[in-house]
Amino acid sequence: MxxxxxxxxxxxxxxxxxxxxxxxxxxxxxWLFLGSECLLFGGLISTYMLYRGRVSDGPHPMAIFDxxxxxxxxxxxxxxxxxxxxxxxxxxxxxxxxxxLWLTITAVLGATFVGGQVYExxxxxxxxxxxxxxxxxxxxxxxxxxxxIHVSVGVLMLLSTVGIIRKNKITxxxxxxxxxxxxxxxxxxxxxxxIFTLVYLIPS
Amino acid sequence: MSTxxxxxxxxxxxxxxxxxxxxxxxAAITALEVSTYYVDFGPLFMPSLMIMMVVKFVMVVSYxxxxxxxxxxxxxxxxxxxxxxxxxxxxALATFKFFIS
Numbered sequence: 666m667x668x669x670x671x672x673x674x675x676x677x678x679x680x681x682x683x684x685x686x687x688x689x690x691x692x693x694x695x696w697l698f699l700g701s702e703c704l705l706f707g708g709l710i711s712t713y714m715l716y717r718g719r720v721s722d723g724p725h726p727m728a729i730f731d732x733x734x735x736x737x738x739x740x741x742x743x744x745x746x747x748x749x750x751x752x753x754x755x756x757x758x759x760x761x762x763x764x765x766l767w768l769t770i771t772a773v774l775g776a777t778f779v780g781g782q783v784y785e786x787x788x789x790x791x792x793x794x795x796x797x798x799x800x801x802x803x804x805x806x807x808x809x810x811x812x813x814i815h816v817s818v819g820v821l822m823l824l825s826t827v828g829i830i831r832k833n834k835i836t837x838x839x840x841x842x843x844x845x846x847x848x849x850x851x852x853x854x855x856x857x858x859x860i861f862t863l864v865y866l867i868p869s
Numbered sequence: 870m871s872t873x874x875x876x877x878x879x880x881x882x883x884x885x886x887x888x889x890x891x892x893x894x895x896a897a898i899t900a901l902e903v904s905t906y907y908v909d910f911g912p913l914f915m916p917s918l919m920i921m922m923v924v925k926f927v928m929v930v931s932y933x934x935x936x937x938x939x940x941x942x943x944x945x946x947x948x949x950x951x952x953x954x955x956x957x958x959x960x961a962l963a964t965f966k967f968f969i970s
Binding site for chain 1: 892895925926930932950953
């Protein structure tokens with residue numbers, strides 16, 4: 666127990682902070698933020714699950730979903746989690762060039778996912794599913810749109826991190842900054858793991 | 870080099886090869902999930918999808934987000950949020966089930 670406490674304190678001091686918990690405030694704040702994000706997406710997913718069958722007008726979900734296309738998008742986002750964790754690993758080893766490479770690849774994969782979502786939304790609108798067409802349409806666009814916004818913010822965070830690492834303008838520990846961006850990125854991935862199963866794979 | 874990698878593994882839980890293995894497992898589970906859309910799994914359809922979703926979720930959170938190797942305080946913060954989210958869903962579901970005619 667004492668050994669664990671010493672290790673945690675060493676870990677905190679390694680990242681340049683001394684706190685009563687032995688944990689860095691930035692990381693603690695990020696986990697608190699992610700905990701609160703669970704509530705946001707919990708509410709949105711709950712609303713979708715309750716309204717998914719309410720199709721008064723417009724196309725039925727199973728008639729418009731393109732499962733092969735969404736599966737590839739999901740795979741792209743899943744692989745971006747791997748490149749993100751490799752970026753964190755490189756940052757912890759102090760390898761800046763590899764960190765930037767993995768961060769850039771992650772941003773490209775994230776942007777590909779967002780591009781796929783824009784294409785999907787455009788196709789759905791063309792097939793007659795607008796935001797206010799039905800309760801299903803409203804809850805679907807709200808849920809997946811909020812997730813898309815989160816991924817877009819993540820891409821901006823990744824590119825900003827690449828920029829500040831290149832200019833060597835990071836305040837604090839470089840590895841910790843990359844790790845915090847990584848935590849956010851993995852979170853948007855786990856949210857999509859749930860959305861992909863509940864929204865796309867389970868028929869309403 | 871190997872000493873540096875071993876020290877890194879000790880401090881942060883896994884090596885890059887370990888992360889790649891986890892990603893391969895996640896990709897395989899995703900392929901299995903997608904197969905449920907095309908192959909009739911009968912009564913196992915819903916439970917198998919739910920189990921695969923939870924396994925993927927836990928793997929990403931535990932290994933990629935390092936919760937397995939990090940402080941238990943982070944685990945508590947994250948899973949408390951998740952538990953509250955589940956509570957919101959169950960409450961909303963129950964409300965719609967019992968109070969809507």
